[in-house]
Amino acid sequence: MSIVLRRGLLALLAAFMPLFASAAPAVPPHDVVKSATDQVLADLRANKKVYQNNSEALYQSLNTILGPVIDVEGISRSIMTVRYSHQATPAQMKRFEENFKHSLINFYGNALLEYNDQKITVLPGSTQQGDDRASVAMEVVGKHGEIYPVSYTMVDINNHWMVRNVIVNGINLGKLYRDQFQEAMRRNNEDLDKTIDNWGASMADASKAADEKINADKKAGAQ
Numbered sequence: 001m002s003i004v005l006r007r008g009l010l011a012l013l014a015a016f017m018p019l020f021a022s023a024a025p026a027v028p029p030h031d032v033v034k035s036a037t038d039q040v041l042a043d044l045r046a047n048k049k050v051y052q053n054n055s056e057a058l059y060q061s062l063n064t065i066l067g068p069v070i071d072v073e074g075i076s077r078s079i080m081t082v083r084y085s086h087q088a089t090p091a092q093m094k095r096f097e098e099n100f101k102h103s104l105i106n107f108y109g110n111a112l113l114e115y116n117d118q119k120i121t122v123l124p125g126s127t128q129q130g131d132d133r134a135s136v137a138m139e140v141v142g143k144h145g146e147i148y149p150v151s152y153t154m155v156d157i158n159n160h161w162m163v164r165n166v167i168v169n170g171i172n173l174g175k176l177y178r179d180q181f182q183e184a185m186r187r188n189n190e191d192l193d194k195t196i197d198n199w200g201a202s203m204a205d206a207s208k209a210a211d212e213k214i215n216a217d218k219k220a221g222a223q
Contacts, residue, residue, distance in 0.1 A: 029126040029134040029135075029136050034122045037120060037122055041120070044115060048113075051112065051113060058109050058113070059109045062109055063105055070104070070163050071155060071163060071164050072101050073097060074155070074162075074164055075164060075165070075174065076093065076096050076100050078164075079100070079181050080093075080096065081182070084192065092192060095197075096199065099196060099197070099200060100199060102200070103203045103204075106200075107203070116143070118140055118142065118143065119140070120138065120141075121139045121141075122137075122138050123137040123138060123139065133153065133155050134161075135154070136152060137151050138150040148214075149170075150167070150169075152166040153165040153166070169214045170214075171210045171214060173206075173210070176209070181195065181199075181202065183202075184198070
């Protein structure tokens, strides 16, 4: 995964790592994100050398922390769309959820290892989209002063805010993964098992495509 996209994913990771401990709906989404961001970045600065020497330990820790705050089931069904999620058996659905979570955690872990004190700012306020949904905006500043906007959607599930989607520099990752899943199904002749088992590679392809678009947009904007 490229540096550009990882910056955006890092912002998402920083915002949501500790939410399982503090994300009661009564806490405004902005306050939850700001507090969580401060906590995770302080922890990263204190333990980065340990994580650099033991990435597996980092991934295991992320799995424990991120599991309660990422709506893996909801995201997985959205990626599959109604068409394929209704075709999938419970065992297939569970396997896809696990593969998706594993790939996501690896990407986020790599993003953490590349963090080098980039400025991350949670913008004031949040946009409420009903009683159980809200969006929060964030900016990540690159080493050359470039700004990467991030917007992510939080949903209230069983009295906890959980992440459902993220938009990095205008790239809707939920839609990107959904399109990639449908393309993989076509490429695999509608073989659901093959698509599920190779989802890690498909996510890598989707991330590369997103990075290429972000770079193209940045170059076009600079002209």
